[in-house]
Amino acid sequence: MTNSILTEEDLSVFEYKGISIQKLPYEQYLLIVMFQDREKSTQFLNIINNYHYNLTVIIDGKTGVYKLLFNFIDSDLTFVVDTGKTEKNYPPVEKFNNNGIHYISTGIWTGHSEQGRTFEHNDIIRLGSLNFRTSFQQAIGIQFVAKEDENKPSAVVLTYLDHGHIISTEADQAYNKLLELKQSRPLLEISIKDSEFVDIRIWDILIDLDIKLTGLKYSKEELDIFLSVTDVEEPFVLFLGFPKSTTNQINITSTKSGDSEFLMIYGYKLHKM
Structure with missing residues (x-):
């Protein structure tokens, strides 16, 4: 935990580029939030690793789109991720329900393959406290x-x-x-x-x-x-x-x-x- 206070300027440099939800062994799931480049990806991971925050998931009642709100407790700031994803166009978002996401990381898109978009991600950290x-x-x-x-x-x-x-x-x-x-x-x-x-x-x-x-x-x-x-x-x-x-x-x-x-x-x- 850092002694500095997070500012709006600190959060303004990040450009959200998508999410990926990956299945890990033993029925656990990893959320990867993508950013514009490796540097910013690493910086955001450092922020969520060093500042207390709550992750809130909001589902738009009309569109069904999932939004992620990183609420940073000490600075009273919120970083909003409008995923654009619904359970129809990206079924894995359903894992946000009932605490189905267990870990979080950040990453970047690296290209495309026959299986879909390719990516790389940073270290993973537990999402929430040990259960x-x-x-x-x-x-x-x-x-x-x-x-x-x-x-x-x-x-x-x-x-x-x-x-x-x-x-x-x-x-x-x-x-x-x-x-x-x-x-x-x-x-x-x-x-x-x-x-x-x-x-x-x-x-x-x-x-x-x-x-x-x-x-x-x-x-x-x-x-x-x-x-x-x-x-x-x-x-x-x-x-x-x-x-x-x-x-x-x-x-x-x-x-x-x-x-x-x-x-x-x-x-x-x-x-x-």
């Missing part, structure tokens, strides 16, 4: 690990496709943010859908945390053993990891370098459908 729910909801399964003795607590492992999946969905950052909430005492609810899938809810009334994950693949045998040795009010550990490749293998990942920290869950509730 615990979005990151954790990208998990594909859950493992239930029964404790071996009284010195090792039981555990649950939210599984992702691989390490790249964890990084791309920012699940590691979401996990670390929960570790910072020292007053939290999260609980786990398990809702059995059938012999293959469960829904879970991680919630904590102390910090207004409520994360619901649906359709997680699991092992009924693992869950039964976990329940048989873990009391409903007994703390256990939550890990992030990957699907096991061999029988009885557990693949977990550390989200921090150096000394590892792990998130404790302070009991569970079971629901059978």
